[in-house]
Amino acid sequence: MISKRAQLLSPSETLKITAKAKELAREGKSVISLSAGEPDFKTPPHICNAAIQAITDGFHGYTMNTGMPELREAVSAKLKRDNGLDFSPDQIVLSNGAKQSIGFSILATIDPGDEVLIPSPYWVSYPEMVKMALGIPKVIKTTFGNNYKLTATQLEEAITKKTRAIILCSPSNPTGACYTRQELKELGDVLKKYPDVIIFSDEIYEYIIFDQDHVSILNAAPELADRTVIINGFSKGFAMTGWRLGYMAGPKKIADAVAKIQSQETSAPSSISQKAGLAAYTGSMKPIEEMKKAFRERRDYLVKELNEIKGVECFKPGGAFYVFPDVHHYFGKTAPDGSTIQNSTDLALYLLESHGVAAVPGDAFGEPDGLRLSYAASMENLKEAVKRLRKGLKALG
Numbered sequence: 001m002i003s004k005r006a007q008l009l010s011p012s013e014t015l016k017i018t019a020k021a022k023e024l025a026r027e028g029k030s031v032i033s034l035s036a037g038e039p040d041f042k043t044p045p046h047i048c049n050a051a052i053q054a055i056t057d058g059f060h061g062y063t064m065n066t067g068m069p070e071l072r073e074a075v076s077a078k079l080k081r082d083n084g085l086d087f088s089p090d091q092i093v094l095s096n097g098a099k100q101s102i103g104f105s106i107l108a109t110i111d112p113g114d115e116v117l118i119p120s121p122y123w124v125s126y127p128e129m130v131k132m133a134l135g136i137p138k139v140i141k142t143t144f145g146n147n148y149k150l151t152a153t154q155l156e157e158a159i160t161k162k163t164r165a166i167i168l169c170s171p172s173n174p175t176g177a178c179y180t181r182q183e184l185k186e187l188g189d190v191l192k193k194y195p196d197v198i199i200f201s202d203e204i205y206e207y208i209i210f211d212q213d214h215v216s217i218l219n220a221a222p223e224l225a226d227r228t229v230i231i232n233g234f235s236k237g238f239a240m241t242g243w244r245l246g247y248m249a250g251p252k253k254i255a256d257a258v259a260k261i262q263s264q265e266t267s268a269p270s271s272i273s274q275k276a277g278l279a280a281y282t283g284s285m286k287p288i289e290e291m292k293k294a295f296r297e298r299r300d301y302l303v304k305e306l307n308e309i310k311g312v313e314c315f316k317p318g319g320a321f322y323v324f325p326d327v328h329h330y331f332g333k334t335a336p337d338g339s340t341i342q343n344s345t346d347l348a349l350y351l352l353e354s355h356g357v358a359a360v361p362g363d364a365f366g367e368p369d370g371l372r373l374s375y376a377a378s379m380e381n382l383k384e385a386v387k388r389l390r391k392g393l394k395a396l397g
Helices: 006-007 013-026 045-056 068-083 098-109 124-130 152-158 181-191 222-227 254-263 270-282 287-307 343-355 379-394
Strands: 094-097 113-119 136-139 163-169 197-201 228-233 244-249 373-375
Touching: 006 124, 013 343, 045 270, 068 094, 068 244, 068 270, 094 098, 094 254, 098 163, 098 197, 098 228, 098 244, 098 254, 113 124, 113 152, 124 136, 136 152, 136 181, 152 228, 181 222, 197 222, 222 228, 244 254, 287 379, 343 373, 343 379
Parallel strands: 113 136, 113 163, 163 197, 197 228
Antiparallel strands: 094 244, 228 244
16 A cells, blocks of 8 residues: 555654654653754744735735745845855745755656765755655765765765765754865865766755855855755744745756656745745844854853763864764663663663653764754753753763
8 A cells, every 4th residue: 555665765763753752741741852953043023024014915826836036036146145156046946945955856866776875974864865766875974083074085985887966965964064165175076077976965054154154065166066956945044944945056957857846746835935035035134143143152062061971072063053972982881770772762762761851863864873962952951951961871881
């Protein structure tokens, strides 16, 4: 009864942990969730007001399948203004979230048996999206010592005749790592040698970056523009996760293919969300800067505290709102109830059920030694979470 395609897929581990945390909270247990991948801020007022005005004005109908022309023009202008990239509006397709944009872009370009390179740790949905297209996700394991960033040597060694694409994410979910211009240039120098390889560049966290300016692969290697798809959206930087609005920008041939798929699967995103997105890209960025300031303070606090816990190592991420500490020191330890912590999944469940801290195991991201902690939480909650982590990890014998 169930298709082979559906049977290939695994449920999202991030959503599973979040659901478990909510279940325990409903039972009356005190739970601090550091598992969710969404800002804890409200959408800025000027964006909300634009949506309210759209409702009041009766802007309730379908827009063009690829999105309203005004918003695609605003995205084009934003890419030029903020990123120095030239994409015409007809190279842009608006969607129901960046997740849909990358999923449809993969469906538009990947055939059964094609390999897609995915550096780990990776966002949980990347391999599953490739499987959905009947492609083959080929994971390239990166190292903690290099802040979990792919090197040019690793990339060169991984490419085969079957390689059709690579997925890059900077700033990264789950690690928060950011590639420098030089690192991207080195990757670009490798990719130039393989003209049939498509690059999917997920830049959804571009506005949440602390120690450097955001750099796109196309800033470092503009020669790749004819086969690079930029994925972005409004959910993270503008605290608009529930508005479900994202986009892809890429070669017109790929944009047209994505538009064709979208026309049959969902059509355009919500008209009201699009008006909100227009306000986001044309309005004040002050609220975003205030959010970023808060995220930076939380990052600095959490990294410092984690590195003071015995057996935990955590590098300082350059962006997003996650830390990804190495916690393999605790594998093989015994919990107070006599059970053994075999891996990061066991550790995450132990911390959640026994100490009320929800984190996502590194197993879900293809890096078993890690644990993803989101600092999209108040400083008060972060401080309490650190206390619980210390107590929970200390109790492991």
